[in-house]
Amino acid sequence: MTQVVGILGGMGPAAGADFVRLFVDACAQHMRAAGEPVRDQAFPEHWLAQVPVPDRTGALERSGEGAHQPLEPMLQALGRLAALGSRAVAIACNTAHAWHATLQQRFPQIEVLHVAREVAAHLAAQGETRVALMATEGTYRVRLYEQALADAGLECHLPLPAERALVMRGIYDGVKAGDLGLAEACFSEVALALSRRHGDVAIVMGCTEVPLGLQGSAAAKGLKLVDPAQVLARALANRAYAGSSPHGTSGFTAIA
Amino acid sequence: MTQVVGILGGMGPAAGADFVRLFVDACAQHMRAAGEPVRDQAFPEHWLAQVPVPDRTGALERSGEGAHQPLEPMLQALGRLAALGSRAVAIACNTAHAWHATLQQRFPQIEVLHVAREVAAHLAAQGETRVALMATEGTYRVRLYEQALADAGLECHLPLPAERALVMRGIYDGVKAGDLGLAEACFSEVALALSRRHGDVAIVMGCTEVPLGLQGSAAAKGLKLVDPAQVLARALANRAYAGSSPHGTSGFTAIA
Known part of the structure; x- marks a missing residue:
């Protein structure tokens, strides 16, 4: 028996759609690793909520009023995912994890996965010791990855202010506005600069829009890119199949 | 104001995930056609249900008992999508439309889109007069497309029995089992045979798994392939934005 799981998306919607693809891929990988045939009916039930948030x-930059605006629609959608029977939920947006503690606290009956903790555990298990982080200003502001990486014993390098502005431009004027060429130019420039400065370091694409612009980029070829959405999708698949396979979750991690 | 819409998927899950991508693309196109900026918050709320069905x-081949097995989980998921506020729902599986009339009848308060009728209307509007149809045996059995195409005044050619078996092999042993190379080989052989026999005809990929194996195929380049999922995704986007744009739905159809 598999467990129902949920995906909280819409931030942005293209990244949410892509997360479902990654989750379905991770489930198929899980079945293959367990030696089971991949059939439609063997996939766990899952629900995707794409709601305007x-x-x-922007909210994290405002102190006081407005700072809690994104919370309300996320709480509502999470409550509905819980009502649909979800036992675990993944949030398909890195910056939104700034509200993770509140979301988890309000719905103690479900597990709300934490993307940065999953990535830190994954990288530590692979023997990495240093990473560079491409993310939104909001994600840097709440030290989402820095904290989780430090807890796992990993050192974290950040881009310079001008490079951080370039990442934001690639996210908003690039991916979110549908200009993938601009996105690729912005992201690859920053990724290459990080690689020049820090050497053979794992580069965490800590915003769901970054892989959409950077993967498949010729300029970024050879860099050690880590897609947190992929790590999170595998973690969600592990929760969906928890207890259903003779290999358990550890058998699955081995193929990551 | 946009309307909440739903997507009934899981048949198979990869096709359901891809349908969300197509829907998000269609929404972005809609915003651009209306001269509005593409922002996360401007997308309509939408929910994807991926449930085991x-x-x-198989069910359509059995007469009597078992023939209604797929209906129950579809009804349940559709009821939940309606409860979440969906005003229109698209089914991300062609064969499942064999149960369309029952699904629509049980939930008169929402519109359940019909993929074949949307495709027939789209092709008729483009001036097509003849199409060839690649689909599952179940879809042929219920004459899903033949009926809708005839109603729109279009002639419909079917593959030969051996070619139909090849399509089924590409769907089940190919896409659904994760072997895209096999899927491409099966589908492209049938598409090329249809093209040789019927000339410059629109080839309807009337099973959601077919585009996943055939699009990007070098062998199929130059063929006039029609992806019903893309047509259906645009139709669902039109419903989501109904009444919200000065151009209405007709302005959107023009950019298809």
Whole structure:
């Protein structure tokens, strides 16, 4: 028996759609690793909520009023995912994890996965010791990855202010506005600069829009890119199949 | 104001995930056509249900008992999508439309889109007069497309029995089992045979798994392939934005 799981998306919607693809891929991988045939009916039931949520980074830049605006629609959608039977939910947006503790606290009956903790555990298990982080200003502001990486014993390098502005431009004027060429130019420039400065370091694409613009980029070829959405999708698949396979979750991690 | 819409998927899950991508693309196109900026918050709220549903073609081959097995989980998921506020729902599986009339009848308060009728209307509007149809045996059995195409005044050619078996192999042993190379080989052989026999005809990829194996195929380049999922995704986007744009739905159809 598999467990029902949920995906909280809409931040942005293209990243949410892509997360479902990654989750379905991870489930198929799980079945293959367990030696089971991949059939439609063997996939766990899962629900995707794509709801309008006010801009996360914008809210984090405002202190006081407005700072909680994104919370309300996320709470509502999470409650509905819980009512649909979800036992675990993944949030398909890095910056939105600034509200993770509140979301988890309000719905103690479900597990709300934490993307940065999953990524830190994954990288530590792979023997990495240093990473560079491409993310939104909102994600840097709440030290989402820095904290989780430090807890796992990993060192974290950030881009310079001008490079951080370039990442934001690639996210908003690039991916979110549908200009993938601009996105690729912005992201690859920053990724290459990080690689020049820090050497053979794992580069965490800590915003769901970054892989959409950077993967498949010729300029970024050879860089050690880590897609947190992929790590999170595998973690969600592990929760969906928890207890259903003779290999358990550890057998699955081995193929990551 | 946009309307909440739903997507009934899981048949198979990869096709359901891809349908969300097509829907998000269609929404972005809609905003651009209306001269509005593409922002996360401007997308309509939408929900994807990916639930296990017994094999549709298998059920249609059995008369009597078992024939209604796929209906129950579809009804349940559709009821939940309606409860979430969906005003219109698209079914991300062609064969499942064999149960369309029952689904629509049980939930008169929402519109359940009909993929074949949307495709027939789209092709008729483009001036097509003849199409060839690649689909599952279940879809042929219920004459899903033949009926809708005839109603719109279009002639419909079917593959030969051996070619139909090849399509089924590409769907089940190919896409659904994760072997895209096999899927491409099966589908492109049939598409090329249809093209040789019927000339410059629009080839309807009337099973959601077919585009996943055939699009990007070098062998199929130059063929006039029609993806019903894309047509259906645009139709669902039109419903979501109904009444919200000065151009209405007709302005959107023009950019298809």
